[in-house]
Amino acid sequence: MLANQVLTDWLAIHQAVGLNSAMQGWLYALSVGRNYLLSADEWAMLGSNSRQTPVVPACLQNTAISTNTRLELRQQLPRNSERFVIVGGGPVGLMLAVALKKLFGPRIVLHVLENRVNSEGQGTAFTRSWPINIPVSEFMFFNHPSGINSVAPLGEYLPWTLRELEGYLLSLAQSLDCQLVYSNEKTENLLLQFQPDLVFDATGGRWRAKGQLKKECEVVLCSSDLETVQGYCAFGVNPVAIAPSDARNLAVSVYDNGDCRPTLNGVPLSSWMLKIRGIPRHLGPVLIEKIRTINHDNWIYVWPTHLSSGEWIAFFGLRQNDAWLLQDEIREPLSFDQVRDNLSKLSDPRWKIIVKVLASGAVGHHSECRVDPPFLWAPHLYIGDGSGWPHQQGVPVIPVGDSLFHGHPQVGNGLGSHLNMINLLIQQLQRSNG
Numbered sequence: 001m002l003a004n005q006v007l008t009d010w011l012a013i014h015q016a017v018g019l020n021s022a023m024q025g026w027l028y029a030l031s032v033g034r035n036y037l038l039s040a041d042e043w044a045m046l047g048s049n050s051r052q053t054p055v056v057p058a059c060l061q062n063t064a065i066s067t068n069t070r071l072e073l074r075q076q077l078p079r080n081s082e083r084f085v086i087v088g089g090g091p092v093g094l095m096l097a098v099a100l101k102k103l104f105g106p107r108i109v110l111h112v113l114e115n116r117v118n119s120e121g122q123g124t125a126f127t128r129s130w131p132i133n134i135p136v137s138e139f140m141f142f143n144h145p146s147g148i149n150s151v152a153p154l155g156e157y158l159p160w161t162l163r164e165l166e167g168y169l170l171s172l173a174q175s176l177d178c179q180l181v182y183s184n185e186k187t188e189n190l191l192l193q194f195q196p197d198l199v200f201d202a203t204g205g206r207w208r209a210k211g212q213l214k215k216e217c218e219v220v221l222c223s224s225d226l227e228t229v230q231g232y233c234a235f236g237v238n239p240v241a242i243a244p245s246d247a248r249n250l251a252v253s254v255y256d257n258g259d260c261r262p263t264l265n266g267v268p269l270s271s272w273m274l275k276i277r278g279i280p281r282h283l284g285p286v287l288i289e290k291i292r293t294i295n296h297d298n299w300i301y302v303w304p305t306h307l308s309s310g311e312w313i314a315f316f317g318l319r320q321n322d323a324w325l326l327q328d329e330i331r332e333p334l335s336f337d338q339v340r341d342n343l344s345k346l347s348d349p350r351w352k353i354i355v356k357v358l359a360s361g362a363v364g365h366h367s368e369c370r371v372d373p374p375f376l377w378a379p380h381l382y383i384g385d386g387s388g389w390p391h392q393q394g395v396p397v398i399p400v401g402d403s404l405f406h407g408h409p410q411v412g413n414g415l416g417s418h419l420n421m422i423n424l425l426i427q428q429l430q431r432s433n434g
């Protein structure tokens with residue numbers, strides 16, 4: 001049974017790397033967030049040392065799914081059917097669909113359910129126009145004559161926006177006979193219709209019911225010095241609203257729906273952020289120098305990307321009222337020129353400094369400096385309910401992509417880590433398949 005095999009192999013991958021790396025990523029961000037003002041080399045060095053230091057809270061350890069549970073899950077699966085359903089046709093759902101279909105071909109019938117539909121019931125276009133930052137080599141599995149690997153040489157970064165990648169994956173999935181189902185119908189009803197043997201939740205975490213708090217555990221820091229405690233702000237605490245001393249009240253909360261979130265005084269963290277990309281190479285160091293003395297609260301994260309242009313990227317924490325204001329003004333990625341006046345008017349006075357620096361070298365119609373719409377950052381990690389995966393109509397539901405983990409922008413928040421897990425799964429399945 002392919003469904004059994006996929007389930008078993010995914011559990012192995014998840015156990016070995018997924019959960020651990022997600023958790024490590026979180027705690028890594030937490031413990032070294034204060035060191036954002038480092039060069040790429042320093043980051044790399046620090047990364048290799050610091051990745052070992054975070055301490056996983058005891059209650060979150062040993063969340064691995066036991067062999068017994070795995071066997072039980074396997075026995076629950078029907079033996080003669082090979083129908084897979086992926087709920088969610090975002091980038092991860094589509095990547096997984098392509099990967100599974102390329103591997104198993106006609107041995108599986110694969111439906112991808114997507115609820116982004118217009119009034120006529122047709123799928124609507126993706127709107128996300130931010131570029132991804134993933135090496136082409138990560139997409140080797142998707143190789144296709146007209147495909148990704150011909151877009152840029154190996155070792156380079158894919159010069160596509162997320163929207164372009166999604167469009168590409170969609171046409172690839174369709175050419176491989178994945179069945180795209182656009183519908184607003186309740187997911188559970190659709191599943192009844194398709195009677196799947198295996199379900200993947202690729203909805204970006206939107207399919208889970210709201211959970212009730214199960215337990216809260218204190219986050220253990222690897223150091224007790226105050227500066228490190230302030231590093232909690234890297235966890236996404238709105239730095240304006242919360243004094244560093246409050247960061248002592250940070251905890252990790254575990255919910256009965258299997259979600260796990262960082263909380264402050266019991267309230268899940270969420271914080272408005274703004275991403276500015278395409279910052280010219282020569283402005284990165286200038287920006288860092290300027291903000292050195294005004295970034296005590298981790299308001300801004302700046303780092304060089306791996307894109308061949310050498311551009312830099314920056315994430316900013318936004319005050320609530322500033323976020324609302326920008327939400328009205330920036331509905332799609334705009335050039336820095338188009339938004340600089342709005343940025344100068346924001347209530348946080350530090351924006352004036354940022355605007356001045358960016359304006360000194362990023363203005364003009366040749367500028368690639370873009371400002372994306374503000375977004376709400378609410379980190380979460382899915383750890384299951386302790387007894388295995390959730391089930392739908394007796395069939396296990398495997399969370400993938402943002403449904404599994406949504407973390408910090410600077411440590412694998414995004415497709416890079418999700419894609420890595422899909423690659424590992426496919427390699428494992430190839431091995432299992434002989």
Ligand SMILES: Cc1cc2nc3c(=O)[nH]c(=O)nc-3n(C[C@H](O)[C@H](O)[C@H](O)COP(=O)(O)OP(=O)(O)OC[C@H]3O[C@@H](n4cnc5c(N)ncnc54)[C@H](O)[C@@H]3O)c2cc1C
Nearest residue numbers: 088089090091092113114115203204206401402414415416
């Ligand atoms: C501003 C911003 C910038 C980012 N920049 C980068 C970057 O530079 N590089 C990077 O790698 N990542 C980046 N990310 C993160 C990246 O966008 C996400 O990690 C990625 O989109 C997750 O993909 P996903 O398929 O798991 O979830 P999603 O992209 O959220 O897709 C989920 C899909 O499921 C559908 N859906 C939801 N519920 C249902 C349902 N019940 N039934 C059917 N369909 C459903 C949705 O319509 C959607 O199409 C960024 C994110 C943000 C917000």
